[in-house]
Amino acid sequence: DAKTTQPPSMDCAEGRAANLPCNHSTISGNEYVYWYRQIHSQGPQYIIHGLKNNETNEMASLIITEDRKSSTLILPHATLRDTAVYYCIVRVASGDYKLSFGAGTTVTVRA
């Protein structure tokens, strides 16, 4: 599986943009980058995914570098409810349908 590296934790001020980095230097050409988040003791929540183009939805934006070796999840206006563990996952093109979660980044939004 393509390995991802994320910082273990980061703080963000409420109302400001939160930029969450993820390194995936061994990603292959047809592997997607997915982001999920997990608020304490709840099920992971899907945020966004992309292949090589930047993506935006109502929750966040995903910026993938041209060489695809890293990406950034952007929460444009962080709120206290965005406090969670954020997981960056590379979907392996093996067809085995599983998600491989790493340790993620614990994001704390402060008032």
Place this chain on the structure above:
Amino acid sequence: KAGVTQTPRYLIKTRGQQVTLSCSPISGHRSVSWYQQTPGQGLQFLFEYFSETQRNKGNFPGRFSGRQFSNSRSEMNVSTLELGDSALYLCASSRGDHWTDTQYFGPGTRLTVL
């Protein structure tokens, strides 16, 4: 559209007992995956069912089993419970037609083994 539902939400069992957890996927989704989350091991894949057949399996002992019904609802069974089986058990559903299909998670079942 209703999300993924799991029952029960909380469960307390003793060592040696067995337990069955249930998952109802999003309407129209035919794939159900199960994951175990513990503080020490994080989120780990157990198995995935599609159209009543186990399609993928993680690295868990045979005490962990599952099945899927014709309406895509799935159950997971753990026999001869051990203390280390205490965990949050999560199921996720997807359309299942392609490996890139997004998986949507339920709220989980918190199992405590005493």
